[in-house]
Every structure is written in C-alpha cells, then in structure tokens.
Amino acid sequence: MRTSSTPPTPVRERLALAVLLTASFTLAVDFSILNVALPQIGADVGLALPDLQWIATSFAVCAAGLTLFFGRTADLFGRRRQFLAGMALLGAASVAGGLADVAWLLLAARVAQGVATAAVTPAALSLITTSFPEGPLRDRALGLNGALMAAGFTSGAVLGGLFAGLVSWRWAFFVNVVVAVAVLVVGPMVLRETRPTRRARLDAPGAVAITLALAAGVHGLTQAAEHSWAAPASWTALALAGALLAAFVLIERRVEHPLVPLGILARRTVGWGNAAGLVAFATETSLVFLLTLYLQEVRGLGPLQTGFVFAVLGAGTVLGGMVGPRVIGAVGGRRAIVLGLVAQAVATAPLALLGELPGWLVVLLALTFVGGVANLVAIVGFMVTATSGLPDDEQGLATGLTTMSQQVGIALGIPVMSAVVTATTPGGGTVLGLSVAIAVNAAVCLVAGVALAAALRPTGRPTGRPTGRRVARPAGRRVTG
Incomplete structure (x- = not known):
C-alpha cells in the first residue's frame, strides 16, 4: 500500500x-x-x-x-x-x-x-x-x-x-x-490518501451483474411495498435479481481479479457479521414505519408530532453508538451483536400490546429509547466484526459489503412488515395488523440473535475481539497522506 x-x-x-x-x-x-x-x-x-x-x-x-x-x-x-x-x-x-x-x-x-x-x-x-x-x-x-x-x-x-x-x-x-x-x-x-502499489483490473462484468441485481432487488422490494408481493412488477424484478445474482457468482469464480473474492464471504466474521447488520437495519427501520402507522392511524398524531416522538428513539441510537464500543471492549464484537439483538427484541415485543391502552405514550417512549440503544450496540458490533482481520487493501470491499447490508436491510424491512400488516388487517383491523407485525419484528430479532450466537461461536481460531484479557496484536497501518 x-x-x-x-x-x-x-x-x-x-x-x-x-x-x-x-x-x-x-x-x-x-x-x-x-x-x-x-x-x-x-x-x-x-x-x-x-x-x-x-x-x-x-x-x-x-x-x-x-x-x-x-x-x-x-x-x-x-x-x-x-x-x-x-x-x-x-x-x-x-x-x-x-x-x-x-x-x-x-x-x-x-x-x-x-x-x-x-x-x-x-x-x-x-x-x-x-x-x-x-x-x-x-x-x-x-x-x-x-x-x-x-x-x-x-x-x-x-x-x-x-x-x-x-x-x-x-x-x-x-x-x-x-x-x-x-x-x-x-x-x-x-x-489522507492510500492507493495500492499495484493496481488490479476492475471486474467490469461482475460489477455490472451485481449492480443490476441489487438495483432490481431494491426495485422489486419497493414495488412490493407499494402494491403487493403478487404484483407482476414485484416478482418479475425479484426473479431478475435472483438470476443476476447467480450470474454474478459464476463470474466471480472465473475472473482473475474478482470484484468480490468469494473467499472473503466464507469468513464467518464477514458473512455472518453482514447478516447481523442486515437484520439490525431491517428490523429497526421497519419498526419506525410500523410505529408511524400506529401514531398517525391509531393515535391520530400529525407528521410533525410523529417526528418529534421519534426524536427519543434517535437519542437512544446516539447513546447506543457511544456505549457500543465499551460493550465490545467488555464482551467482544460477537457477543455485542447477540446482546444487542436480544435486548432489541425484549424492548420491541411489549409494543405489540399497546393497542388503544391508556398511558401508551410513556411506555412507547421508554421502550423505543431502550430499543434504539440496543439496536446501535448490535450495529456497532456488526461494523467492527465485519471489518476486522482484513488488510487495508480490502477495507473498501469490506465497508462496501457493510454499506450494502445496511441499505438492503432498509429496503427489505418495510415491504416485509407492510405485507404482514396487509395480510392481517382485513379481518382484524389496523390495530391487530400492527400488533402482529410488531410481534414478528421482535421475533426476527430474537431468532437472529440466537442464530448468530451459534454461528459465531468461538472455535480454535478467534473470530472477533478477545474477551476477558488483552493480547498483543500488530498496531496496524496508520494511513498517512
């Protein structure tokens, strides 16, 4: 470098x-x-x-x-x-x-x-x-x-x-x-700038395939949110995304300088870390969508009032971003992700029971604040885990993967939860549809936390930051420019 x-x-x-x-x-x-x-x-x-x-x-x-x-x-x-x-x-x-x-x-x-x-x-x-x-x-x-x-x-x-x-x-x-x-x-x-000492060729076919696959996937999810999963515009775009993704994998196996070396995805910290990030962003952004419907359709708040209610959630996310590194220093990146997702599930589940009960606002503000803290602990853990142990010349790729997980999660969460609301609303009304969707949201967090706890379980080789004791490690390369 x-x-x-x-x-x-x-x-x-x-x-x-x-x-x-x-x-x-x-x-x-x-x-x-x-x-x-x-x-x-x-x-x-x-x-x-x-x-x-x-x-x-x-x-x-x-x-x-x-x-x-x-x-x-x-x-x-x-x-x-x-x-x-x-x-x-x-x-x-x-x-x-x-x-x-x-x-x-x-x-x-x-x-x-x-x-x-x-x-x-x-x-x-x-x-x-x-x-x-x-x-x-x-x-x-x-x-x-x-x-x-x-x-x-x-x-x-x-x-x-x-x-x-x-x-x-x-x-x-x-x-x-x-x-x-x-x-x-x-x-x-x-x-400060850094460049590789030897510039590799850019994998143009792989870049075109993955870009079109992601664009088609996001478009299909957006159409599903606007119309339905059965709408031709939705499933056609999603099917095209799947075909392009398969083509991308074939391309990456054959080119000399792949856009995404498939070996990097085989690293548990990268693969499962990005899966955790996708879940963290999908569940929290879709919860904001569900609570927006709850606040405006059930409680009758206006858009500006709704925005101010979410300011408390925003404060929780800021606090979570500040305490996240401390949690990682105490228990490690893997456990921080698991603890964050499980705590987010615990804070989200009671929101499904609010309905039209009195005293709802104080409960909602408290739970969304706690959930925001937990969500950011998981997100910081995901960022640290998915970018650790990689050389400087792969950090752009690693952060590109984390950014993709973030943005796909944002695009995926809302249409999925919207479909749950739509499926349960006709027979039971808006309150029931929102309650079921919020419960599903909490369940996804809990299941993801348990799955990640098993998948990222330490083996003979550590997958993240060690816990309980510090070990010597290279100081890393500080970028100068």
Whole structure:
C-alpha cells in the first residue's frame, strides 16, 4: 500500500473524523428527509400521487445498487479521491434538486444523490477503518459513525417536516450544498490518501451483474411495498435479481481479479457479521414505519408530532453508538451483536400490546429509547466484526459489503412488515395488523440473535475481539497522506 510521508497529528485525525462523520450523517438524513413533504413536492413539480414513490425509489435503487461497485473502486483508485468526488456530485445534485420545477429534473437529481451516496459511504467508512488500527480507537470511531447514521435516519423526518412547514421543502436539498462545500474545503487538508502499489483490473462484468441485481432487488422490494408481493412488477424484478445474482457468482469464480473474492464471504466474521447488520437495519427501520402507522392511524398524531416522538428513539441510537464500543471492549464484537439483538427484541415485543391502552405514550417512549440503544450496540458490533482481520487493501470491499447490508436491510424491512400488516388487517383491523407485525419484528430479532450466537461461536481460531484479557496484536497501518 502506497502512502505519503506526512505524519498524522491528533488535531488532524479529529478533523478528518469530523469531516467523515458529518458526511455520513448528511447522507443518512437524505434517505428520509423528503418523505413527509412528498405530496407538496409532487404538487410543485407535477408528479401524480402514484408516482411520488419514485422520489424515494430512484434514490434507494442507486444508493444500494452501486455501493458494492464503489466500495471496490475506492480500494483500487483512491478512497479520498472518491470521497471528495462523491461529495462534489452530492452538492451539484442538491442544487439541481432544490431548483427543480419539473419532475424529470427532480428525479434526475435524486438519482445523482443516490450515486453520490453509493460512492461516499464506503469510501468514508474505509477511510475510518484504515486511519485507525483495530482496537478501541477504531471501535469508538465506528460507534460514532453508526450512531450518527442511525440518528440521521430518524431525524430526517423531523428535519423534513420543519423545512416543509416553516420554510420550503427545497431546503431539504439546499442544506446538502452547505455541507458539501464545507467538506470540500476542509477535506483535502485533513484526509489522507492510500492507493495500492499495484493496481488490479476492475471486474467490469461482475460489477455490472451485481449492480443490476441489487438495483432490481431494491426495485422489486419497493414495488412490493407499494402494491403487493403478487404484483407482476414485484416478482418479475425479484426473479431478475435472483438470476443476476447467480450470474454474478459464476463470474466471480472465473475472473482473475474478482470484484468480490468469494473467499472473503466464507469468513464467518464477514458473512455472518453482514447478516447481523442486515437484520439490525431491517428490523429497526421497519419498526419506525410500523410505529408511524400506529401514531398517525391509531393515535391520530400529525407528521410533525410523529417526528418529534421519534426524536427519543434517535437519542437512544446516539447513546447506543457511544456505549457500543465499551460493550465490545467488555464482551467482544460477537457477543455485542447477540446482546444487542436480544435486548432489541425484549424492548420491541411489549409494543405489540399497546393497542388503544391508556398511558401508551410513556411506555412507547421508554421502550423505543431502550430499543434504539440496543439496536446501535448490535450495529456497532456488526461494523467492527465485519471489518476486522482484513488488510487495508480490502477495507473498501469490506465497508462496501457493510454499506450494502445496511441499505438492503432498509429496503427489505418495510415491504416485509407492510405485507404482514396487509395480510392481517382485513379481518382484524389496523390495530391487530400492527400488533402482529410488531410481534414478528421482535421475533426476527430474537431468532437472529440466537442464530448468530451459534454461528459465531468461538472455535480454535478467534473470530472477533478477545474477551476477558488483552493480547498483543500488530498496531496496524496508520494511513498517512
């Protein structure tokens, strides 16, 4: 790995981390910031009600579909270069989106924002994992990153409601421009670049196959949420995703320089760690969706009031991101994932019993706060576990996989839980449908925790951070540039 000779300093490291965390938070906010204002946006740019979902879908398809490709290009062509180019694209796309007065320009801006998210997120994560050696410093940095990203998902609705209600929905785009300019000014001075000494060829056929597979899969899941699993648009897209995924595996077995060496997925920490991340993101984001229906359809709250209720969940996720590294230091990454998922299940299950009972708000706030803490402990454990034990030149790939797990989990959770609500609502009403879906959500967390406890059980070779005693390990390669 080629690095420049400029020595790192504590001040530079803190500034670099601040730049990377700011970018990650901003991109997380972009997933949800427009949802509250969709009807108003449609009226202003001429999008009919059935077509409003494309404002979210166009972003999600690109963000999930391209993330693995960009995770690998960050390894091959430079992480800092890709991070800064992605932030420049985010700023330009946000200017176009904020000024858009026709539908095609708005959707093109959302596509560009999705591409920027796919480029920036794995690059930012790999800059973190290569800047800090394995141990408490990296755990703390990943914990802060996870906390801010989770807080971004939950606070996006609040910010979107404030912009739409007090100023204009266009500021949901313009705020990105301010962040992008600040990052592009400070970033080149504090971020350090790394590149491989020998540049391998990019696996173009594999990149095309996995990108189209992920895009088709996310599109199919989104269509299932909007219509049904039986809708032709849903199952056709999902079947195409399966066929493309099979083609991707065949390609990776035959090419000289695969996009994803299949051996990396055979590592239990990588394979099962990413499975844990997918479950953690799918269950928590879908729970927010279910509780949004509960708060508005059952309790009669408005969008802005609902957003403020979720601020408590957001506070829990921030706290979870802060305590997550401590939990990992005490019990190890594997046990942190299991404890987080089981605690999340315990906090989620009672929410299925709220119904129309009095005193519901205090109970909901307390349980969602605890669940948010537990969810972030699991997420930080997943990030640490899935990126540990890998050389620097594979960190872009590793963080690309974790980002893909995160985004696929977000796309998967809501349509699955929506289908549960739809299946149980006609006979028993909205309250019963939501109660069953929340119970299923808790059960998924519990089953995943138990399965991961068995799959990641220590053997002769450790799979994560040791517990109970510290052992000597190489200090890792500190990135300089």
